[in-house]
Amino acid sequence: MRDTFRAFRIHNDDDGYRAGVESLHLDDLSPGEVVIRTAYSSVNYKDALAGTGKGKILRTFPLNGGIDVAGHVIASTDAAFKEGDAVLCTGCGLSETRDGGYSEVVRLPAQWTILLPPGLSLKESMILGTAGFTAGLALLHMQDNRQKPELGPIAITGATGGVGMLGVDIFSQAGYEVHAISGKRDRFDFLHELGARECLDRKELNFSGKPMESARFGGAFDCVGGDMLAGLLATTAPYGNVACCGLAASPKLDTTVMPFIIRGVNLLGVASAGTARDQRERVWQHLADDWKPAHLDRIHTRTLTMDALPALFEDMLAGRSFGRSVVQITPKD
Structure with missing residues (x-):
């Protein structure tokens, strides 16, 4: 793991409300048993509110934005996850009480980390997202x-x-x-x-x-x-x-x-953020199988980088966006 990595971080302090890409160390992240190298995140209306400060989403500062994340495990102290596992997490306090998915490295609690079910790619899981x-x-x-x-x-x-x-x-x-x-x-x-x-x-x-x-x-x-x-x-x-x-x-x-x-x-x-793990796993199994949308390629309208997030946030809040946007954090899924 590199000593530093890039993340879209949100601050609210004496210098005002601001957000942008900056360099972090692992110790800067919220605690968690599972460390992942992020492949993709997504963009939700809630993310736009958090990233611009036009909605009271974050409960503590600073935090990395992004309420969804998917990637590969690079370290875990929980035996349920091993290096290389493809995993995802949606909601569960991301970009609200803990660092979110707009980061090349994310640390997650094992209880909210879901193994990517067969039938879904990491990118597809983030087209779905929250x-x-x-x-x-x-x-x-x-x-x-x-x-x-x-x-x-x-x-x-x-x-x-x-x-x-x-x-x-x-x-x-x-x-x-x-x-x-x-x-x-x-x-x-x-x-x-x-x-x-x-x-x-x-x-x-x-x-x-x-x-x-x-x-x-x-x-x-x-x-x-x-x-x-x-x-x-x-x-x-x-x-x-x-x-x-x-x-x-x-x-x-x-x-x-x-x-x-x-x-x-x-x-x-329907309150998705704190859904019990057993229900969470049932939903993702269905979404990878018999409920999997047949038109994800149509619903997915853009892939962007973290640097392009502020412009998209403004478009979303102004009603100028359509479809699901995926944030590509690292080149491969």
């Missing part, structure tokens, strides 16, 4: 709660966002009829190519606001919250599941108990 894991976790929760294709189509909101588009592909691969909901009509052809049976303009979904409406969906994966989530609950078929992972529209939810006590609709929360 976004794909969140969609997969939603599907896992729904199926554990008896969601089946026979209940009816699955509505996926925010379908042109990173989580949503991966959700369209993942749910389609798992055998569900997907109805993609988005305000971007110019992306409907793209969503159809990912597997959406129908595409619905969110501005034309005229939910009545009544406690319940005619059942339209067998279930839903919601990334936006607010009135959209309330409308989905009111239009979900008996014993269907609505999995909620986001608040792009609003964190508020104005609804009634009627869908729950009359139709037995279930509202499932």
